[in-house]
Amino acid sequence: MSWWGKIVGGAFGFLLGGPLGAMLGAAVGHNFDKGLNTSATHDPFGGGPDKERIQTAFFTATFSVMGHVAKADGRVSEDEIAMARSVMAEMSLDPAQARVAMDLFNQGKRDNFDLDGVIAQFKSECHRRSTLLQMFIEILLHAAYADGVLHRNEAATLRRISTALGFSAAQFQQLDAMVRAQRLFTGEQPPAGKPRTDLLKDAYALLGVSRDASDADLKKAYRRLMSQHHPDKLIAKGLPEEMVKLATSKTQEIKAAYELITKHRAA
16 A cells, blocks of 8 residues: 555554644645654654655645745745646646645645754654655755746745755755756756857766766766666655655666767767
């Protein structure tokens, strides 16, 4: 049974405590916190490695934090709501899952949203698996760029999240550059008044290498990114099956960028 199947089937034993469990419980209309030991000795982040538990944490954190980041610039734009819905559509969520995801998004917009608590629990539940944490940041960045611009408050919130998850400032900048390049490389329009950069430049940025990188370094960067975004590897580590299409799209974009560069170099 999948993580979602256990939720709707009432098999709640593996589910989360802490802020993630409280939000998910509210979203699906069940009081998952009922009966939890809230004494000082209780560890809401405890429990052994469990893929379904990680998948539940990833789903809950993704949509709630997405809502919080969208609100960081003071208002949630129609583009940002549309991006949240497009992520849901790309995941092929059924109507019940989509309602839960949007409820989590709306909870993230609230002034009392416990960002620090959510991120701390999410990091713990993922057992610091860097590829999962990186995928989480990439999804949030992609959503934040929905209106074509990463606003200052959104960027500050994402840097705060990235730091809390263990990424350096340089690593966050690299992820930011990769997501921006990905949007341009895949044909998404830049902000009004800004010209399209050339496709080859975007391809290099997407792979995180400079134009003067050696063929060996180019191939190394390509293989590293393909490994980090390999759908089967991410699912094995705890990415919800519903998000496999997001990972598949990324590997296709990485491959297309690499092929464009190698074709240009061979010309």
